[in-house]
Amino acid sequence: MVENAKKVKRTYSRYEKKEHKQGYLFLTPAIVILSVFIGLAVLFVIYLSFHKVNLFTGQYEFVGLKNYARVFQDDIARIGLKNTLMFSAVVVPIQTIMALIIAAILNSKIKGTYFFRTVFFLPTLTSSSALTMIFMFMFSVSGPINSLLLKAQIINQGINFLQDPSFALKVIMVMNIWSTIPMYTTMYLASLQDLPASMYEAADIDGAGPIKRFWYITIPYLKPLTTYVLLTSIIGTLQMFDQAYIFSGGSGGPSNSTLTVSLMVYKYAFGTQNAMGYAATLALILAVIIMVISRLAEKANGEERIY
Amino acid sequence: MRKHFKKLTTLSMAAVLTLGSMAVTVQAEEADFAGRTLNVGIWGGNDQETAALEKMKAEFEEKTGAEIVFKTYTDYNTQIQADFIAKTAPDVFYIDANVFPFYSSLGVMEPLDPEEMEADQYYENLLSAFTAEDGTLYCIPKDVSTLATYYNKDILDEVGVSPDDIPTALEDYKDFLTDLQAKLDEKYGEGQVAAMTYNPELSRQIYILEEGGASIIDEDGMATLSSDGVVKNLEFYIDLVQTGAVKTPADLGLGWNGEAFGVGKAAIMEEGNWVYGTLKTDYSDVNFGVKEMPTYNGNQHSMSFTVGYGISSVTEEKELAKEWIKYATGEEGMQIWSSGAGCLPSRAAVADTMDILSDPVWAVHSKMIDVATPWQRGTTLSIVDSAYKNFVPAAYKGETGAKEAMEQADKQANSEIENSI
Numbered sequence: 001m002v003e004n005a006k007k008v009k010r011t012y013s014r015y016e017k018k019e020h021k022q023g024y025l026f027l028t029p030a031i032v033i034l035s036v037f038i039g040l041a042v043l044f045v046i047y048l049s050f051h052k053v054n055l056f057t058g059q060y061e062f063v064g065l066k067n068y069a070r071v072f073q074d075d076i077a078r079i080g081l082k083n084t085l086m087f088s089a090v091v092v093p094i095q096t097i098m099a100l101i102i103a104a105i106l107n108s109k110i111k112g113t114y115f116f117r118t119v120f121f122l123p124t125l126t127s128s129s130a131l132t133m134i135f136m137f138m139f140s141v142s143g144p145i146n147s148l149l150l151k152a153q154i155i156n157q158g159i160n161f162l163q164d165p166s167f168a169l170k171v172i173m174v175m176n177i178w179s180t181i182p183m184y185t186t187m188y189l190a191s192l193q194d195l196p197a198s199m200y201e202a203a204d205i206d207g208a209g210p211i212k213r214f215w216y217i218t219i220p221y222l223k224p225l226t227t228y229v230l231l232t233s234i235i236g237t238l239q240m241f242d243q244a245y246i247f248s249g250g251s252g253g254p255s256n257s258t259l260t261v262s263l264m265v266y267k268y269a270f271g272t273q274n275a276m277g278y279a280a281t282l283a284l285i286l287a288v289i290i291m292v293i294s295r296l297a298e299k300a301n302g303e304e305r306i307y
Numbered sequence: 308m309r310k311h312f313k314k315l316t317t318l319s320m321a322a323v324l325t326l327g328s329m330a331v332t333v334q335a336e337e338a339d340f341a342g343r344t345l346n347v348g349i350w351g352g353n354d355q356e357t358a359a360l361e362k363m364k365a366e367f368e369e370k371t372g373a374e375i376v377f378k379t380y381t382d383y384n385t386q387i388q389a390d391f392i393a394k395t396a397p398d399v400f401y402i403d404a405n406v407f408p409f410y411s412s413l414g415v416m417e418p419l420d421p422e423e424m425e426a427d428q429y430y431e432n433l434l435s436a437f438t439a440e441d442g443t444l445y446c447i448p449k450d451v452s453t454l455a456t457y458y459n460k461d462i463l464d465e466v467g468v469s470p471d472d473i474p475t476a477l478e479d480y481k482d483f484l485t486d487l488q489a490k491l492d493e494k495y496g497e498g499q500v501a502a503m504t505y506n507p508e509l510s511r512q513i514y515i516l517e518e519g520g521a522s523i524i525d526e527d528g529m530a531t532l533s534s535d536g537v538v539k540n541l542e543f544y545i546d547l548v549q550t551g552a553v554k555t556p557a558d559l560g561l562g563w564n565g566e567a568f569g570v571g572k573a574a575i576m577e578e579g580n581w582v583y584g585t586l587k588t589d590y591s592d593v594n595f596g597v598k599e600m601p602t603y604n605g606n607q608h609s610m611s612f613t614v615g616y617g618i619s620s621v622t623e624e625k626e627l628a629k630e631w632i633k634y635a636t637g638e639e640g641m642q643i644w645s646s647g648a649g650c651l652p653s654r655a656a657v658a659d660t661m662d663i664l665s666d667p668v669w670a671v672h673s674k675m676i677d678v679a680t681p682w683q684r685g686t687t688l689s690i691v692d693s694a695y696k697n698f699v700p701a702a703y704k705g706e707t708g709a710k711e712a713m714e715q716a717d718k719q720a721n722s723e724i725e726n727s728i
Contacts, residue, residue, distance in 0.1 A: 143560065
């Protein structure tokens with residue numbers, strides 16, 4: 001009975017109908033802008049992915065699923081995807097956990113909280129291309145990292161972090177983790193400000209130590225925010241482009257170790273081959289992968305959300 | 308060949324000058340450009356280049372009454388492609404010879420009349436770099452740069468090596484550089500100063516790789532880096548690098564050859580004439596000399612890099628655009644540009660007027676024009692170059708064999724080429 005009752009169509013009064021119209025009226029500007037700049041763009045990308053495109057001459061040749069078939073035979077695309085997933089798999093958990101811990105520490109009553117907050121937030125304010133340049137200097141053969149390692153006699157010859165395929169992506173990982181932690185720390189901190197002190201006090205009386213309090217109060221309390229942090233950092237890392245581009249001068253080298261899917265899209269779209277169709281296909285596949293992984297992460301962290 | 312050419316040009320010079328000046332006055336009366344605006348697409352250069360451009364702009368504006376607006380691209384190939392697609396490209400723009408085949412195949416440039424543009428005044432191999440396969444001329448070369456061998460006199464002097472000892476054949480470099488490196492290590496400490504720097508990229512090595520009839524790209528534009536001839540030549544250079552005496556600027560923790568040479572981290576480098584200005588202004592304490600490029604397999608090679616002006620096919624200022632090209636690549640404009648920006652003129656007559664042979668550095672670079680391989684090879688060059696840069700470092704380090712590395716590079720380049728067909 002109850003089930004059926006829900007399905008009965010509601011009739012709206014004239015006043016309500018008027019209100020709905022007003023609502024849609026207010027939404028119109030946003031809908032128009034979104035549908036032109038996002039909706040149409042997405043549709044155009046889908047259209048492109050089924051064509052061989054020459055944007056210069058305006059020639060669109062329908063090729064069916066050929067672009068898609070190519071992606072699955074493309075070894076280089078597999079390397080790009082592997083690098084991208086690896087990057088995400090390393091960066092996202094470290095980022096989230098570190099941000100959570102740092103936020104909890106900053107929220108405790110240690111001295112100089114404001115000073116630390118300011119200092120920690122600085123990397124986020126710096127542009128990521130500038131950061132890349134700084135990191136490339138730090139990790140260069142004659143840079144500070146190498147001289148430190150040399151002085152400590154851990155190594156006896158400078159490591160060429162930037163040119164060595166086994167290090168290049170790791171340097172970018174370190175950089176990305178370092179530069180995005182503060183952003184998430186700040187979000188966690190803001191949320192922690194609202195956490196009622198009485199919960200901690202109660203736990204204190206029950207005899208919970210700082211670690212238990214962190215584990216049983218702080219983490220569950222921040223769970224909805226964690227979902228958000230996970231999602232944004234998964235999306236951000238899977239779309240990583242600028243750092244790899246600057247790092248490798250756009251080539252994805254050495255030996256394809258810094259080649260990401262976004263970088264491949266860029267190379268095909270803006271190279272000298274008119275491969276916009278293939279680039280669109282790669283971009284779409286990346287979008288699907290991001291959607292699937294984000295959904296999985298959301299599920300894994302429970303359905304609570306704040307957005 | 309060049310002497311011959313020079314004679315011809317000097318002969319025609321007088322005639323051209325008188326006729327030319329007449330033609331200009333006639334045209335100035337015919338076409339009135341006053342109050343019109345011309346957009347010129349360029350990429351940013353150093354202060355000297357900017358100053359030279361500003362001077363040309365002022366002179367041209369005074370002459371014609373038109374206004375020149377520069378549009379400076381920071382990421383040229385990406386941005387101008389978007390402009391071409393949107394049909395908002397500047398009226399006239401720079402085109403680098405290495406991407407010329409791509410842009411000329413797209414029909415985004417206006418064909419130029421060789422006679423009207425005085426094409427016979429320019430070095431022939433530069434002009435052919437801007438001529439499409441069907442013989443249509445699309446751009447006029449505005450300048451040219453070539454590679455030459457630079458050496459640090461003081462460093463060589465310190466270790467008792469005379470510049471004359473630098474071999475003229477690349478085959479003799481191995482012994483010479485090994486010996487020089489040992490002396491440098493003794494004097495400055497292990498690994499402090501490299502005997503020579505190199506760049507593992509095609510724009511610097513294509514002439515070595517292709518010596519003896521080898522080819523890195525076949526007629527269909529596919530990469531053939533792993534073909535026997537290319538691999539043999541690469542192995543020769545790898546052998547040279549593995550002596551430890553030849554390093555990349557990145558190996559030394561520096562940005563480019565000029566910097567490594569300027570700060571005294573390298574005794575010898577092969578670099579383009581753009582470094583001449585850098586050495587004079589930024590590293591004025593370096594006492595350097597310049598000599599010709601070495602021979603390899605008995606043939607002397609260098610690379611030439613040239614940039615031209617092209618006119619957009621959708622411009623409404625076609626005549627004014629031509630006028631700008633005629634001015635900028637004409638005698639007056641080119642002289643301002645070449646002497647200001649530090650490039651070689653692309654017109655032999657201007658080279659004579661500027662008397663560049665009186666400067667020993669310019670004389671060497673100028674001489675290299677005749678033996679230089681132009682940096683251009685069809686539309687797939689940038690893909691092949693990117694694949695080469697990607698895999699060749701492992702071969703230089705000895706982690707993979709030359710053949711294996713080049714096979715990987717071929718595989719990557721060809722899959723990228725195929726994916727876009």
